[in-house]
Amino acid sequence: MTRIRSWALPLLGAVTALAVWWSATVVFGIRSFFLPAPPDIVEAFRRQPAYLLREAGSTVAVTVTGFGIAVVAGLLLAMTLTAWRALERATLPVLVALNSVPKVAVAPLLVVWLGFGAQPKIVLVVLICFFPVVVATMAGLTSTPAELSELSRSLSASVWQAYVKIRLPWALPQMFVGLKVGISLAVIGAVVAEINNPTGGLGAVIVLSGMSFDTPLAFAAITLLAVLSTALFYLVVLLERLLVPWARAISG
Amino acid sequence: MTRIRSWALPLLGAVTALAVWWSATVVFGIRSFFLPAPPDIVEAFRRQPAYLLREAGSTVAVTVTGFGIAVVAGLLLAMTLTAWRALERATLPVLVALNSVPKVAVAPLLVVWLGFGAQPKIVLVVLICFFPVVVATMAGLTSTPAELSELSRSLSASVWQAYVKIRLPWALPQMFVGLKVGISLAVIGAVVAEINNPTGGLGAVIVLSGMSFDTPLAFAAITLLAVLSTALFYLVVLLERLLVPWARAISG
Amino acid sequence: GDSGDAPETSADKVTYLTAFGAVGRDAFAWVAQEKGYFRDAGLDVTIQLGAATGENIKVLSAGQAQFANLDMTGAWILAGKGQAPDIRAFAAVHQQTLVSIIALEGSGITKPKDLEGRKLGAATGSVNQLLFPAYAKLAGIDASKVEWVNAAPAQLPSLLASGRVDALSTFLIGARGIEKAAGGKKTVVLPYSEFLPGLFGNGLMASSKVTAADPDMVRRFRDAALKGLQYTLDHPDEAAQILKKAQPTADVTAAVGEITLMTPAVKPSGVIDKTKVADALTTLESNGLIPPGLTPESVVDFSLAPTA
Amino acid sequence: MIALTRVSRTFPARTETVAALHEIDLTVAEGEFVAVIGRSGCGKSTLLRLIAGLLEPTSGTITVDGGPVRGPRRDVALMQQQPALLPWRTALGNVLLPVEIARLPRAEGADRARELLDAVGLAGFHHRHPYELSGGMQQRVALCRALIQQPRVLLMDEPFSALDALTREDMAAQLQALHLARPATTVFVTHSIQEAVLLADRVVVLSPRPGRVREVLAVDIPRPRSLGRSAALPAVAECVAHLHDVLAKAGDDGRLS
Amino acid sequence: MIALTRVSRTFPARTETVAALHEIDLTVAEGEFVAVIGRSGCGKSTLLRLIAGLLEPTSGTITVDGGPVRGPRRDVALMQQQPALLPWRTALGNVLLPVEIARLPRAEGADRARELLDAVGLAGFHHRHPYELSGGMQQRVALCRALIQQPRVLLMDEPFSALDALTREDMAAQLQALHLARPATTVFVTHSIQEAVLLADRVVVLSPRPGRVREVLAVDIPRPRSLGRSAALPAVAECVAHLHDVLAKAGDDGRLS
């Protein structure tokens, strides 16, 4: 019963969304150039599935690599900044300022500096999803309950031990907020990079099919992207369930 | 002493960042249309300060309006989804999927649907910063400690009372993670919208000056944007200090 | 990208940037690749998809690509501002600018005068807008009575089709695509070249560093690319198919349309006539688009450009 | 008022299921004061949670005021084992929470809250936040929060555990006074046998793992019972000694090393 | 071993400053067992935090083992008033935390942790997480975590407050046995006067607001003192009665309504 409903509800949601979309295109008589209906998209997908899947694979590779780097770097930076508050006060404003530079404006520069390979794309992904990971992890690391900090101090734990054994596990549930927001942004970052430098990936499909006025193909790419991004998001959710089962147990 | 250092450290950080940047342009002999040095930017700013400030004002207006809407809507949605888990299971995947549609691809559609005014820009801001607010607030709302949930149930609190008096205040520190990430994204969303539909704002300055190869002017706009975004971020931090002083007191 | 067959040991590895993604006007590069013209010329060419003129110039300047196809008029306006001092054209693709006003039939726009009081869409900050005052003066209309709307290039057709703008200023070769976007409505095309015949359209360019270091390689590239251009004009359908094969997003019909529409403006020799260049620069100068002083030699490498 | 019939409750766990309570039969009359004692982990808190409607029994039925328990009720107040104070509210604000939730007149509630806080010795601490209070002070705030509800049924889980011996006696005396003035049906979990005897009409002894009712002892000492010194009364001493023995035999938990 | 000289500690607050401890003079000899009793909120926990190096005194000096206290030390163990267990670790994992942090051999540590958990009656609960344990069980896990450190100085803040009377006696007996076998210098905060008298060499009575040393009573009853029933010994009863009176006079806190 629970097993059935665990699939039924998300399915119901997806079907409803599709139905709303489809009927909107019919009721308002929207042409497929502006907003294709689901069958147009299916049709576009079936025209060249291998191509689309290959490009999706390339987007996933860029996304996951960049996200991985951002998570490791973000975690380390968050640990450093929370361990050394003077450094935080000196660098966080600069970080916030740098983060606010629109990535769309940075993407062309990255191509100029790093060329046409995967590098500038990965860098853009890192840049875009680094910040939420840092902010969320910092929030988690500074939320250790006073009695647990006191415990760790009374045990004369080193800074590293305090982080690894107490502060970081405690921060995990909050860190996962950053990871969930970050993985969604990572996909977007990959797409922005690919739109800017359309050598491959679903972003390239979107921009190039736009140039050929093939809106259904662009939407097939966007749909694949949505599926892919949802899958990555729920992978992160799964990881959360595995790593922090206790968080659900102590809250209600 | 503390007062002095509270300004000295961020200033030191900013000055260091500027110094690194400046010396990079000098040492590597980077031409100003790739990466202008700070004096070029100051010069560009002094050429037309009133214009830049006016456009900055328009970006701020779009950002703040969109962010405000996203916060209210995100909060309400997070409350609804956490109160009614079946709805969450049905709609969250759709939400994740929709969120992953690259905003850069949506921006042109918004102009087609909503015209050239402020509306499509505000909508884009809402779309871009809605998700982090929802994810973070949901995480906060589901992290109520078991004994506090038990308290609220034993008092026969209505769902609304449980949220307003217990779950929401408890969620505030985590919600602020979403707000901090969201405000940064909101600025980016405004700029993306303005780049796409350059009728005004700093995004328009960036794209128009970029087209005419006035890179220093583009960077003057980007710098203003960074300043503005940092200011908005620290406004949110200030708000956090005012609203949840207890969060810092119970953690250490 | 598409790197063609396995490179020979001696082949020069170069990167080439298209003018605007992967559409009909750039098909000749893939044709040259597919037909082995580049390989035969001892070149191992990687084709990258270019963006707007300015971005392509930056990439050339930074050395991330050796060759690019881009709008010569736009490039020269930038050169006049001292922003692209080291970029040289070495072959013309379009002998005249393809920038045009495009409106839909039935919109009431049939001649330049009809544009007054209308909304015109164009790529943000594009040459199309910069050239318009000159065009307007010569066409006898009041440029100040036209309202401009900036947008991303790929977004323009949908703005026109949805009625958000009354006409576009874009390359006339996009007309077929725009008709497709507008649900089959026919277009009215008013080319700028009617009043501004002396301006060039797209051309092949390189940075002066490349032209100076290996002029022979530039010649080999030029000839292979122009051979591809010739083949493309002769076989528009096959060229479009080749493009589609290399770039699955390409639309064959629109590509054939672009190729046939651009044919009248193309000389497959790629010739760049020095006096025509001088005239073009004068036109730009007299319309205040560039300051005086730009010489033909500073924008075209006449030692490399085909002369007849 | 409260009736439990063959109530069992188990907790699932990865390896084996923990049987917290096993076939508990217990009735508490209207206005009666029942104390529950038992070894740590024998299921006392679970029992209170069941009566409060926070947990469902695995089997058996629970009725309060004649009706089956389907969830928490407004006329039942539970004082939990942990203080469970809201960190963003002052002591006074925490005590006022039930008043706000029941939408009672706030001014009256505030007066009563202040009286209660003063009565438990927190006169100077109305506007302090929980993290500024000692453990015992926090517990007293939680006590005030339970008392302000003036419920028909009062469930208290070791309400005085964080208090020193004397404060504990004071609090017990106040609780007895309140109970005599306005007898709420009370189930009172405590660690102190003496306290149980001095406060309760009946003392229930639970045996551990699984929790069963081992003995129910009626305490027939007239009220008001003077606490503190008078704990040495022979009747009290006898009851205490008896319960001590029962408890000692009630399980092998907490064995000596 | 521990020496406090004119130690005061105040806490700033928005309106007025709370003086938690005022000019405390106290020395604890090596291996001595000192119990601290006092009204709720009189500063007992603050005193332990100061000795543990977790708080700095506002004035006065504290030395441990001859040197001034500058921060927490490895040879000082503190058992806090709250269990403070890590929710992601099992009972066993929580007890092993100090072993891991001190980088002691893990296998030996695990053996000792299992013995300790068995000794406090948690034999079947080694692999349970804190949220699966009752309040008293959690407190016993925290006790094991403090004991596994085998520190030279042991500071305990109401270690048995969540335990029922009998488990409490068992635990006290075990603690006495451990102390006799390997006398750590111990400061033991308790609510139970009787427990203080039965365990301690000296009992310190603090008076509240601000906390001052009201009296220090040496308990000259030979060890091992039998707990439980023998609490009725005349010498013990006398000490208890005396301390009760001192405490009752020590402050007007927790006044009757």
Ligand SMILES: Nc1ncnc2c1ncn2[C@@H]1O[C@H](COP(=O)(O)OP(=O)(O)OP(=O)(O)O)[C@@H](O)[C@H]1O
């Ligand atoms: N962080 C703090 N901020 C402000 N006041 C504090 C703080 N910690 C303790 N106090 C105050 O100091 C006094 C002593 O507190 P402490 O916790 O030491 O008492 P205690 O003797 O341990 O009480 P209990 O027996 O209730 O645990 C109390 O009045 C308390 O309000």
Ligand SMILES: Nc1ncnc2c1ncn2[C@@H]1O[C@H](COP(=O)(O)OP(=O)(O)OP(=O)(O)O)[C@@H](O)[C@H]1O
């Ligand atoms: N949520 C839970 N999950 C698993 N086991 C639980 C849970 N809650 C309680 N238990 C188990 O049920 C038994 C009874 O717990 P309960 O808290 O009722 O004991 P208690 O009598 O209140 O003990 P104490 O005096 O220590 O507070 C214990 O063995 C405990 O481990």
Ligand SMILES: Cc1ncc(C[n+]2csc(CCO)c2C)c(N)n1
């Ligand atoms: C569909 C379509 N829209 C616009 C252009 C023109 N274009 C492309 S890039 C650019 C900027 C150059 O300055 C311009 C004007 C086109 N070719 N095709």
Ligand SMILES: [Mg+2]
């Ligand atoms: Mg309990």
Ligand SMILES: [Mg+2]
């Ligand atoms: Mg205390």
